[in-house]
Amino acid sequence: MERFIGRQATQERILETVDSLFYREGIRAVGVDKITEETGISKRTLYNYFPSKDHLVTAYLARRLIPISISEKPAEEQIVESFVQLERSLADEEFQGCPFVNAVVELKDPYHAANEIALAFKNQRRNWLLELLERLQIAHPESLAMQLMLLIDGAIAAAVIRRDPKVARAAGDAARVLLAAAAVGSPDVSATTEQSLKRTTDRGATRRNATLRMLE
Incomplete structure (x- = not known):
């Protein structure tokens, strides 16, 4: 269980870093080296979570796809x-x-x-x-x-x-x-x-x- 929680925490840290980098600097401008440097992990560890940069891009956007709720207001x-x-x-x-x-x-x-x-x-x-x-x-x-x-x-x-x-x-x-x-x-x-x-x-x-x- 602790290992699972630790894996979740690492994945979330990667996505938080990628979210900031991709949005602020641009997807093409940010390479894998920059991502591993900012997250403090190795490329091997990064690829264990996300096999390619395309997977990172997809996860980055999917994370921002938050449902829009309708309230009781008029x-x-x-x-x-x-x-x-x-x-x-x-x-x-x-x-x-x-x-x-x-x-x-x-x-x-x-x-x-x-x-x-x-x-x-x-x-x-x-x-x-x-x-x-x-x-x-x-x-x-x-x-x-x-x-x-x-x-x-x-x-x-x-x-x-x-x-x-x-x-x-x-x-x-x-x-x-x-x-x-x-x-x-x-x-x-x-x-x-x-x-x-x-x-x-x-x-x-x-x-x-x-x-x-x-x-x-």
Whole structure:
């Protein structure tokens, strides 16, 4: 039993090290020598746990594939909050983009297991959105789920280039507009999104009035 626990601890130490190295420096930039140096183990020991670097890459991504839960909060609130959480993630100094997309782009191998894991991650997020949208009884939830996914992916890509986490806030505003436009027969969504849009309109009117007073 102790030997099993020790093996688990070593494997977890390897994966923690690989996770940090691959995400921070890039998969191709990190060699086996770097991994063994950081973990303090020999190559032989490393290969006893992971026969190849490809196995390490697969384990690294699979470890990050964490299930997304749905709470008892209102469906629209959960969707909107996901963009707030995204902004927090983008503001992290260690943020280097989506690890799944990064892996697919770096490896450039359509048959690598990393592609399947990346697709599983995207489908997981899409299914999470789809279930929430179905709760709201929104027409064409599949299409709207994909549109929301594009907002999320776009915000992540923009943040990598601009280094500005507030792009997630803009994506969240766009998500509210999409929800309001699609909320046919869904009074809960309509009421919430109308309030958000009204606040935006009021702020715009205030700025316009201030500008006009300056010109008088």
